Amino acid sequence: MSQATQxxxxxxxxxxxxxxxxxxxSLIGDFPAAEDLVQDAIEAALSHWPNxxxxxxxxxxxxxxxxxxxxxxxxxxxxxxxxxxxxxxxPRPESDDRLRLIFTCCHPALPRSAQIAxxxxxxxxLTTAQIAKAFLIPETTVAQRITRAKRKISDAGIPYRVPxxxxxxxxxxxVLTVVYLLFNEAYLPSTPQxxxxxxxxxxxxxxxxxxxxxxxxxEVLGLLALIRLHxxxxxxxxxxxxxxxxxxxxDRALWDHDAIAEATRLLAKAAGLRRPGPYQLQxxxxxVHAEAPSFADTDWQQIVLLYTMLDGLNPSPVTKLxxxxxxxxxxxxxxxxxxVDLLGGVLDGYHLWHATRAELLRDLGHGERARxxxxxxxxxxxxxxxxxxxxxxxxWA
Amino acid sequence: MKYVLMFADTEQYAADLATxxxxxxxxxxxxxxxxxxxxxxxxxxHVHLMPPHSATTVRLDxxxxxxxxxxxxxxxxxxxxxxxxxxxxxxxxxxxVKTWPACPVVEIRPVAx
Numbered sequence: 386m387s388q389a390t391q392x393x394x395x396x397x398x399x400x401x402x403x404x405x406x407x408x409x410x411s412l413i414g415d416f417p418a419a420e421d422l423v424q425d426a427i428e429a430a431l432s433h434w435p436n437x438x439x440x441x442x443x444x445x446x447x448x449x450x451x452x453x454x455x456x457x458x459x460x461x462x463x464x465x466x467x468x469x470x471x472x473x474x475x476p477r478p479e480s481d482d483r484l485r486l487i488f489t490c491c492h493p494a495l496p497r498s499a500q501i502a503x504x505x506x507x508x509x510x511l512t513t514a515q516i517a518k519a520f521l522i523p524e525t526t527v528a529q530r531i532t533r534a535k536r537k538i539s540d541a542g543i544p545y546r547v548p549x550x551x552x553x554x555x556x557x558x559x560v561l562t563v564v565y566l567l568f569n570e571a572y573l574p575s576t577p578q579x580x581x582x583x584x585x586x587x588x589x590x591x592x593x594x595x596x597x598x599x600x601x602x603x604e605v606l607g608l609l610a611l612i613r614l615h616x617x618x619x620x621x622x623x624x625x626x627x628x629x630x631x632x633x634x635x636d637r638a639l640w641d642h643d644a645i646a647e648a649t650r651l652l653a654k655a656a657g658l659r660r661p662g663p664y665q666l667q668x669x670x671x672x673v674h675a676e677a678p679s680f681a682d683t684d685w686q687q688i689v690l691l692y693t694m695l696d697g698l699n700p701s702p703v704t705k706l707x708x709x710x711x712x713x714x715x716x717x718x719x720x721x722x723x724x725v726d727l728l729g730g731v732l733d734g735y736h737l738w739h740a741t742r743a744e745l746l747r748d749l750g751h752g753e754r755a756r757x758x759x760x761x762x763x764x765x766x767x768x769x770x771x772x773x774x775x776x777x778x779x780x781w782a
Numbered sequence: 783m784k785y786v787l788m789f790a791d792t793e794q795y796a797a798d799l800a801t802x803x804x805x806x807x808x809x810x811x812x813x814x815x816x817x818x819x820x821x822x823x824x825x826x827x828h829v830h831l832m833p834p835h836s837a838t839t840v841r842l843d844x845x846x847x848x849x850x851x852x853x854x855x856x857x858x859x860x861x862x863x864x865x866x867x868x869x870x871x872x873x874x875x876x877x878x879v880k881t882w883p884a885c886p887v888v889e890i891r892p893v894a895x
Contacts, residue, residue: 494872541892542783544871552877 394434395583399590401444402427402510405451407482410545412472413455413465416489417535420507421458426451427510483508484547484598487591491560492543499534500563502527508594509587519584520570557599561608561664564591568612585619588612596651606655607665610648614671617644628777629770633680645675666695685714702731710741718748736765740775783892784826784868785875790859790887796833813883821867821878828865859887866893 402423409419426447440446452469459466490503505511505519513531517524537543548556571584592609599605621639622630630636649672655665670691677683692708706728713721722745725738732738739762746755756779763775802810818825837853853860862885869875872890879888 492872494876541890542785542871542875544873546873548873552873 390435392586394431394439395586397434397439397443398427398430398510399587401447403483403486403508403594404444404481405447406507406510407486408448409451409455410486411482413459413468414545415465416538416545418455418459418462418465420535422451422455423447423510424506424512425454427512431512481598483594485545487560487595488547488556489538489543489545491556491563492538493556493559494541494543495534495537496530497563497566499530499537500559501567502530503534504563504591505567505587506531509590511587515583557602557604560595561604564588564595564612565608565664567591568615572615585612585616589616601658603655603658603660604662604664606651606658607662607668610651610655611664611668611671613644613648613651614668614675617641617648618675623770627770627773629774631774632674637679640675645672648672649676661694661698663695663699666691666698670695683714685711689715702728703735703737706732706735706738706741713745713748718745721745722749734765736762736771738762739765743778783871783875784866785872786891786893787865787867787875787879787882788861788889788891789863789865789882789885790889791862791885792859792887795886810884817881817883818865824867824869824874824878826866826868828863830863831861833862834860 405426406420406423409422410416413419429450430443430447434440452472455469456466459469487504487508490507491500495503502516505516506513511519513527514524517527520527565588567584568588571588589609589612592605592612595605596602596609618635618640620641621635621637624630648668652665652668652672655668670688673684673687673691688711689708692704692711696704696708706725709721709724709728712724722742725741725745728738739758743755743758743762746752746758759775759779763772763779766772766775799807799810818828834853837851839850839852839854841848841850867875867878869878875890879890882888
């Protein structure tokens with residue numbers, strides 16, 4: 386199967402799996418049972434469609450398979466079975482129930498790893514095998530997380546609904562964290578990643594879906610803008626050999642400037658809603674970089690200001706580290722280094738802290754100490770592209 | 783759905799309580815009584831336990847029953863009471879528990895069957 390066919394297949398499944406899951410959960414009122422049926426239908430599609438072609442109405446095809454399977458496996462559960470027997474497709478074409486689905490998958494009573502696996506499987510239609518491959522973990526681990534999460538949903542009485550106003554903020558931020566972590570894994574995996582950009586595609590899909598379902602939530606738009614801005618620069622981030630090209634050395638002509646403009650418009654729309662938040666601020670930082678004609682022409686003052694706001698909203702040593710990196714271009718490496726050194730206590734186990742120190746020390750002419758810091762950083766990252774970059778610096782120093 | 787709320791005290795909470803003067807402690811108890819009164823419609827019953835020094839544990843998996851002093855888990859968090867509630871779902875239970883005015887840890891467990 387060609388890459389193009391595979392991408393098309395993934396796109397069609399993503400578009401329809403969540404809708405089918407949402408409809409079936411509403412229909413039979415049992416999340417785990419409905420999810421099993423959808424998963425069976427997706428497995429069937431993945432084995433039939435590559436040979437037979439993608440049908441003209443993929444949702445109807447998936448529904449027919451799920452329904453047939455449901456009538457068979459739900460034999461013993463007369464109540465579920467009867468509901469399925471009289472159902473017609475499409476059930477309620479005007480409504481999109483996927484919001485309920487997402488909030489259930491990202492319920493705070495589920496562990497984070499299960500929220501991520503469940504969202505990918507239920508909302509994006511990934512199979513257990515695909516999730517295992519994307520995260521480089523054994524398939525049995527993923528299967529176990531899914532099974533436990535589904536058991537918890539039924540046994541603990543996790544409701545299938547959109548949260549009420551009083552819990553909306555906390556629950557929405559839970560959902561956004563799941564999408565954000567998913568994107569981080571895709572954008573800068575902590576472990577070597579097989580070829581393909583599918584997780585980034587899934588994160589983009591989820592953020593797009595959420596922004597369609599919640600157009601008045603500025604942080605949803607901010608997260609979507611953040612993902613789009615990062616993806617717009619993806620072509621310039623690696624050499625042909627998979628080595629990282631750092632921002633100062635990236636060929637900005639390779640950036641997708643239309644996508645950057647589009648994402649910036651999204652961000653402006655979010656800002657118009659006048660409720661700033663960490664995703665909007667992060668996207669704004671990336672936008673300042675993306676709009677700079679060259680590294681030297683970057684508006685560093687603006688970046689320092691945005692990091693200061695971000696740290697004010699969500700105090701974090703990593704944000705302070707990034708602020709210090711930007712500070713180097715506003716006030717120079719010496720002051721930046723003293724800011725960075727203040728964070729040593731909490732960030733001693735973080736490879737970027739050591740890598741940043743190495744760069745600043747090198748700027749200040751302390752080659753030997755820079756080299757030591759690079760070596761510490763190298764021991765602390767599992768990402769092959771980052772390792773290779775650090776190795777190069779060590780051998781040049 | 784029926785759930786049991788298991789209330790747990792921490793050493794810090796016990797210490798805080800011990801340093802309160804009579805009036806403060808009475809206010810703390812009043813807040814708890816108020817919470818039970820406010821949620822009376824959803825609470826089917828509740829008990830407050832004596833402190834863990836009063837616990838006795840019997841183990842029946844070692845041939846003869848073995849009786850020991852103290853709770854079965856020696857931990858920093860000790861169960862201090864139970865309440866059984868009847869609510870629509872976990873979200874309603876969570877909403878209820880988030881307003882609990884006393885001890886710092888509450889476990890929510892569905893009742894089987």
